[in-house]
Amino acid sequence: MTMSLSSAARSDLLVRGYSRRSFGRIATLLAAGATVQAMTRSAKAAILPSGINFAGMTRLGSNECWTGPFPEAARAGAAAVFESNRYDPTGHMRDDLVRTAADVEQVPQTHIMPWCGSSDPLARAIVTFCSPERGLVTADPSYEAGWVASEWLKLPLAKVPLSAKNHYRTDVRAMLAADPNAGVYYICSPNNPTGTLTPLRDIAWLVEHKPAGSVVLVDEAYIHFSNAPSAVELVRQNKDVIVLRTFSKMFAMAGMRLGLTFARPDLHERMMRYDGRNETQMLPVPAMACGTMSLTMKSAIDARREEMIAARTMTFRHLRARGIHFIPSDANMFVIDWKKPAAPIKDAFLKQNIVIGRSWPIWPNASRISVGSMDEMKTFCTVLDRVTG
Ligand SMILES: Cc1ncc(COP(=O)(O)O)c(C=O)c1O
Missing domain, CATH: 3.40.640.10 (Type I PLP-dependent aspartate aminotransferase-like (Major domain))
Incomplete structure (x- = not known):
């Protein structure tokens, strides 16, 4: 155009x-x-995941909402x-x-x-x-x-x-x-x-x-x-x-x-x-x-925020228990510092059907994780143990 x-x-x-x-x-x-x-x-590749068939995957990579409107x-x-x-x-x-x-x-x-x-x-x-x-x-x-x-x-x-x-x-x-x-x-x-x-x-x-x-x-x-x-x-x-x-x-x-x-x-x-x-x-x-x-749907907005906070809090508890470093967040995403290159870890999650978010060049050891539903975050925690164990 x-x-x-x-x-x-x-x-x-x-x-x-x-x-x-x-x-x-x-x-x-x-x-x-x-x-x-x-x-x-x-530049595009830095922002958009490309060539991935998302069908059946747990998608924690793009900060989208885990459910519909x-x-x-x-x-x-x-x-x-x-x-x-x-x-x-x-x-x-x-x-x-x-x-x-x-x-x-x-x-x-x-x-x-x-x-x-x-x-x-x-x-x-x-x-x-x-x-x-x-x-x-x-x-x-x-x-x-x-x-x-x-x-x-x-x-x-x-x-x-x-x-x-x-x-x-x-x-x-x-x-x-x-x-x-x-x-x-x-x-x-x-x-x-x-x-x-x-x-x-x-x-x-x-x-x-x-x-x-x-x-x-x-x-x-x-x-x-x-x-x-x-x-x-x-x-x-x-x-x-x-x-x-x-x-x-x-x-x-x-x-x-x-x-x-x-x-x-x-x-x-x-x-x-x-x-x-x-x-x-x-x-x-x-x-x-x-x-x-x-x-106009204030109570639905509040309820969705609370739902996200519950899933995020559960995940943070899991990370803390395993000594994994993360930055506390006020939104539906957070950063984990793996203390080693993030790219192979992202690939390991992908092999387990979980899409996690990207890294920024300034922090190559860190990944962004979007907060999904409680079930998705439980899956994330289970796979995290496998990937980092
Ligand atoms: C901080 C921020 N601003 C703007 C956008 C663009 O949003 P959209 O074009 O979908 O409204 C995004 C999308 O991820 C974002 O994370």
């Missing part, structure tokens, strides 16, 4: 120091709608399939989604934009607020889609290692020191892969001290699993903050594609410049129906 950039977008990109040569790469990135689709083969929401989505001959069957499905999110998050509707997942707005934020002069700063390890976008566009990239001293939390002061003139400071909270939270006061500190013209991009893909206060609070205060949310995790809609961003209207407007429109259009109808209902 090709996409041509609007003339407003082209002149804005030139002013910010992008070369004409980079226009094609930017168009590819944005037209793909998901960063991974525009990536090089090796909330049944009531799924039924609303299924009913909407039959009306999906229309771009928007009622003419106000998109408005319903935005209004519902505004009610739940107590944010003006003007500050919400729906998307087909959160990968697209993540990539756009990099294109929009970074430039060859103003790069991206991120923790390491952290979710790599933004890094991949910045590498694809040849933008400056500063990675700040997580450390035990800081409880593996994103260190906002070190991030600012790493590049005091960046365009985007990306904070994933809870962080993928560690599941560690960045306290809201730290994010607020960064927002107050960051350079003018930059944004703090807070990726809250896993926030519902933690019950922590959201950085949407800073959006309510009209700060230079963009909050990314996806329906792919707690709401179990990874294959349906839905996401939201929360930000001041002028920030959203700049992100939309490449489409020549002020808002996203034509979202998947079943996803909107399912997602709108999911947002």
Whole structure:
């Protein structure tokens, strides 16, 4: 799929120091709608498991939800399939989604934009607020889609290692020191892969001290699993903050594609410049129906979080009893430090029909494990004993 950039977008990109040569790469990135689709083969391989037939396997590798969407929401989505001959069957499905999110998050509707997942707005934020002069700063390890976008566009990239001293939390002061003139400071909270939270006061500190013209991009893909206060609070205060949310995790809609961003209207407007429109259009109808209902299902969200915590707690107990080092987590994933290369261990799990998550180059001895159902985690523990015994 090709996409041509609007003339407003082209002149804005030139002013910010992008070369004409980079226009094609930017168009590819944005037209793909998901960063991974525009990536090089090796970068892609780092994120996506490839060539595996998952049938019959215990899948603890991609931080997906272990079960489907909330049944009531799924039924609303299924009913909407039959009306999906229309771009928007009622003419106000998109408005319903935005209004519902505004009610739940107590944010003006003007500050919400729906998307087909959160990968697209993540990539756009990099294109929009970074430039060859103003790069991206991120923790390491952290979710790599933004890094991949910045590498694809040849933008400056500063990675700040997580450390035990800081409880593996994103260190906002070190991030600012790493590049005091960046365009985007990306904070994933809870962080993928560690599941560690960045306290809201730290994010607020960064927002107050960051350079003018930059944004703090807070990726809250896993926030519902933690019950922590959201950085949407800073959006309510009209700060230079963009909050990314996806329906792919707690709401179990990874294959349906839905996401939201929360930000001041002028920030959203700049992100939309490449489409020549002020808002996203034509979202998947079943996803909107399912997602709108999911947002309101507080007791189902709480119950699913508790279910995940029970499975995670059982697993942590098992790891502790065997002296296996792991990082305590506030999300549906955690990191195990095997104290030896993780790649052969991942292969050994695979031979036992368990897919565990990837390693990051900075921590080659560590693997990310997604938290599955209690039964899946019991299977994981049994196989762990076999693999490490
Ligand atoms: C931290 C984080 N952000 C964003 C995404 C992208 O989510 P999606 O495009 O499915 O909404 C993921 C997916 O795993 C993620 O882990």
